[in-house]
Amino acid sequence: xxxxxxxxxxxxxxxxxxxxxxxxxxxxxxxxxxxxxxxxxxxxxxxxxxxxxxxxxxxxxxxxxxxxxxxxxxxxxxxxxxxxxxxxxxxxxxxxxxxxxxxxxxxxxxxxxxxxxxxxxxxxxxxxxxxxxxxxxxxxxxxxxxxxxxxxxxxxxxxxxxxxxxxxxxxxxxxxxxxxxxxxxxxxxxxxxxxxxxxxxxxxxxxxxxxxxxxxxxxxxxxxxxxxxxxxxxxxxxxxxxxxxxxxxxxxxxxxxxxxxxxxxxxxxxxxxxxxxxxxxxxxxxxxxxxxxxxxxxxxxxxxxxxxxxxxxxxxxxxxxxxxxxxxxxxxxxxxxxxxxxxxxxxxxxxxxxxxxxxxxxxxxxxxxxxxxxxxxxxxxxxxxxxxxxxxxxxxxxxxxxxxxxxxxxxxxxxxxxxxxxxxxxxxxxxxxxxxxxxxxxxxxxxxxxxxxxxxxxxxxxxxxxxxxxxxxxxxxxxxxxxxxxxxxxxxxxxxxxxxxxxxxxxxxxxxxxxxxxxxxxxxxxxxxxxxxxxxxxxxxxxxxxxxxxxxxxxxxxxxxxxxxxxxxxxxxxxxxxxxxxxxxxxxxxxxxxxxxxxxxxxxxxxxxxxxxxxxxxxxxxxxxxxxxxxxxxxxxxxxxxxxxxxxxxxxxxxxxxxxxxxxxxxxxxxxxxxxxxxxxxxxxxxxxxxxxxxxxxxxxxxxxxxxxx
DNA sequence: CAGCCTCGAGTTCT
DNA sequence: CTCGAGGCTG
Numbered sequence: 001x002x003x004x005x006x007x008x009x010x011x012x013x014x015x016x017x018x019x020x021x022x023x024x025x026x027x028x029x030x031x032x033x034x035x036x037x038x039x040x041x042x043x044x045x046x047x048x049x050x051x052x053x054x055x056x057x058x059x060x061x062x063x064x065x066x067x068x069x070x071x072x073x074x075x076x077x078x079x080x081x082x083x084x085x086x087x088x089x090x091x092x093x094x095x096x097x098x099x100x101x102x103x104x105x106x107x108x109x110x111x112x113x114x115x116x117x118x119x120x121x122x123x124x125x126x127x128x129x130x131x132x133x134x135x136x137x138x139x140x141x142x143x144x145x146x147x148x149x150x151x152x153x154x155x156x157x158x159x160x161x162x163x164x165x166x167x168x169x170x171x172x173x174x175x176x177x178x179x180x181x182x183x184x185x186x187x188x189x190x191x192x193x194x195x196x197x198x199x200x201x202x203x204x205x206x207x208x209x210x211x212x213x214x215x216x217x218x219x220x221x222x223x224x225x226x227x228x229x230x231x232x233x234x235x236x237x238x239x240x241x242x243x244x245x246x247x248x249x250x251x252x253x254x255x256x257x258x259x260x261x262x263x264x265x266x267x268x269x270x271x272x273x274x275x276x277x278x279x280x281x282x283x284x285x286x287x288x289x290x291x292x293x294x295x296x297x298x299x300x301x302x303x304x305x306x307x308x309x310x311x312x313x314x315x316x317x318x319x320x321x322x323x324x325x326x327x328x329x330x331x332x333x334x335x336x337x338x339x340x341x342x343x344x345x346x347x348x349x350x351x352x353x354x355x356x357x358x359x360x361x362x363x364x365x366x367x368x369x370x371x372x373x374x375x376x377x378x379x380x381x382x383x384x385x386x387x388x389x390x391x392x393x394x395x396x397x398x399x400x401x402x403x404x405x406x407x408x409x410x411x412x413x414x415x416x417x418x419x420x421x422x423x424x425x426x427x428x429x430x431x432x433x434x435x436x437x438x439x440x441x442x443x444x445x446x447x448x449x450x451x452x453x454x455x456x457x458x459x460x461x462x463x464x465x466x467x468x469x470x471x472x473x474x475x476x477x478x479x480x481x482x483x484x485x486x487x488x489x490x491x492x493x494x495x496x497x498x499x500x501x502x503x504x505x506x507x508x509x510x511x512x513x514x515x516x517x518x519x520x521x522x523x524x525x526x527x528x529x530x531x532x533x534x535x536x537x538x539x540x541x542x543x544x545x546x547x548x549x550x551x552x553x554x555x556x557x558x559x560x561x562x563x564x565x566x567x568x569x570x571x572x573x574x575x576x577x578x579x580x581x582x583x584x585x586x587x588x589x590x591x592x593x594x595x596x597x598x599x600x601x602x603x604x605x606x607x608x609x610x611x612x613x614x615x616x617x618x619x620x621x622x623x624x625x626x627x628x629x630x631x632x633x634x635x636x637x638x639x640x641x642x643x644x645x646x647x648x649x650x651x652x653x654x655x656x657x658x659x660x661x662x663x664x665x666x667x668x669x670x671x672x673x674x675x676x677x678x679x680x681x682x683x684x685x686x687x688x689x690x691x692x693x694x695x696x697x698x699x700x701x702x703x704x705x706x707x708x709x710x
Numbered sequence: 711c712a713g714c715c716t717c718g719a720g721t722t723c724t
Numbered sequence: 725c726t727c728g729a730g731g732c733t734g
Binding site: 395420458555586587588589590591592 | 725726727728729730731732
């Protein structure tokens with residue numbers, strides 16, 4: 001089916017024409033009426049293409065031009081304005097309140113399956129078969145499965161094909177008239193795309209906000225200093241209940257149709273309407289947006305649908321809170337009927353909620369390796385998205401101020417596609433009396449040194465440096481981590497004790513530990529003490545890059561440490577390098593060069609380095625840049641994706657780097673090769689897009705072999 | 711100078 | 725994984 005305009009082929013290639021002159025003659029009025037009708041059809045067709053088919057047909061500027069021409073025409077000829085004119089989408093006066101609307105057919109809720117696993121579908125199937133008195137030998141029941149959107153349920157009433165009223169669900173019997181606001185939603189056709197519309201057609205569906213539209217909306221609100229919305233659902237509901245339609249018009253709301261209310265003459269439309277899925281197809285043909293994430297089939301298909309959607313839930317462009325199963329045959333639906341107010345032929349099958357309410361019990365301040373003070377919300381434990389959450393970072397003072405999180409507040413916690421819990425927002429109405437705004441401390445909570453927040457910075461930092469026990473602990477943990485010195489068994493619990501007991505104050509102290517000292521610690525039996533000492537001992541033999549990374553110089557991470565090691569070849573060459581010499585290293589600019597130079601200019605740091613060398617730390621040194629330039633893969637950038645058959649990611653990286661190549665984390669134009677393993681994801685797609693050479697493990701090994709021989 | 715690309719740093723729970 | 729900042733490129 002083509003769009004609302006009726007389907008002539010030149011619809012999208014309308015030549016530009018100016019608005020009709022205001023001082024039109026009666027003859028010109030006839031032209032104006034035809035032109036206005038033409039414009040309405042064009043705009044409706046473009047809206048349909050953009051919002052329903054998701055396939056824009058003209059540039060925004062061109063659309064705006066058509067729209068303004070129609071507005072001008074209708075302003076000049078008020079009698080031309082019609083009920084289905086798209087100009088209705090931006091017009092309208094603020095309301096005093098919403099008029100109640102009694103639903104001709106109640107808007108029922110559907111019961112929720114309690115089992116949240118994919119197997120929950122079986123309980124529904126079993127109930128349906130029992131009600132229908134089907135034997136095991138009878139054929140399987142056919143179902144329709146679709147998404148349960150997290151938005152606001154709306155009833156749209158079309159009379160003779162024109163949208164005349166939109167109402168919220170309310171209590172199911174009586175809702176509110178929100179026609180003006182709903183008219184601003186471009187995805188909703190103001191006129192049905194059929195030459196023979198039924199006398200009455202009520203369409204039910206969900207108004208929602210796409211996640212990206214929600215983010216953009218909040219971003220704009222933030223820039224204006226306005227209050228932001230907590231989640232897309234609240235934003236959608238708030239927009240629909242806006243009294244001023246001009247505001248609602250600016251909210252990028254979307255809509256999906258999923259069912260019917262009252263109908264008159266609808267049954268004349270055809271035989272396809274024997275099933276729920278046929279009804280949805282018919283609604284789509286009438287120009288209404290219907291979500292394409294749906295399926296029909298038997299029980300196994302429902303289970304598969306639930307599993308599939310669960311896996312892709314976070315990647316969907318909008319929030320859902322589950323899936324819905326319906327008996328597809330309308331005849332069977334009628335046979336099943338209702339229990340009290342809920343249909344027996346449908347069930348909502350929800351996923352574990354990704355958002356939950358909890359309370360803030362305290363806001364603590366953590367001190368990081370660089371001295372950064374990070375406020376952390378201690379939460380009453382909540383089970384959200386499959387795990388119990390008790391902590392959530394609040395990032396910095398700006399973030400807290402923006403969300404205005406206070407101790408005692410009830411907050412919404414989310415665990416989105418990433419794993420990391422996040423405080424989404426506060427419910428101000430649940431705030432206890434006397435809750436005070438959070439203030440960042442002006443002294444380090446660990447060592448009491450001044451906490452400084454530089455001009456233009458969002459972070460506060462403890463100025464105590466290594467005097468601060470927190471920073472010392474973090475520095476030790478960083479030094480010991482796998483990608484640095486790789487000291488197995490030196491975790492946060494042990495470091496905590498070592499520092500608090502005053503046994504370890506500096507990095508070299510680690511290498512002077514003995515069994516006797518370790519025996520003083522809790523949870524440190526002979527065996528684990530021996531293991532730890534063994535791990536520390538093994539770490540003496542290392543690489544220059546690991547050692548540099550382990551020192552924790554600001555702005556020197558793993559990649560930069562490798563660049564520095566390759567360029568200078570020896571620690572002494574690096575320690576004595578001038579800022580100018582440091583700037584010669586690739587990826588090192590003024591900020592990084594200054595940071596490195598300052599670090600090694602401090603006698604205290606040079607002392608630490610000397611002591612570490614005296615403790616027996618060694619690594620192979622090279623001739624530096626000139627020698628590195630001889631390596632066969634110098635200047636080549638690789639990206640690893642997926643799982644290789646025999647090599648681990650680390651092994652592959654080491655092999656590439658051994659010959660001067662570099663392994664980057666993401667694919668870009670500058671990538672030379674992408675090494676593709678099993679279950680490769682988005683990186684492979686990107687590589688295809690950019691036409692970058694692909695290697696499998698054998699190809700990589702071949703390349704390395706060739707490079708070595710040449 | 712703007713926009714792209716990469717790296718560093720911080721974060722939670724099992 | 726994500727954000728922000730530093731470095732590089734056109």
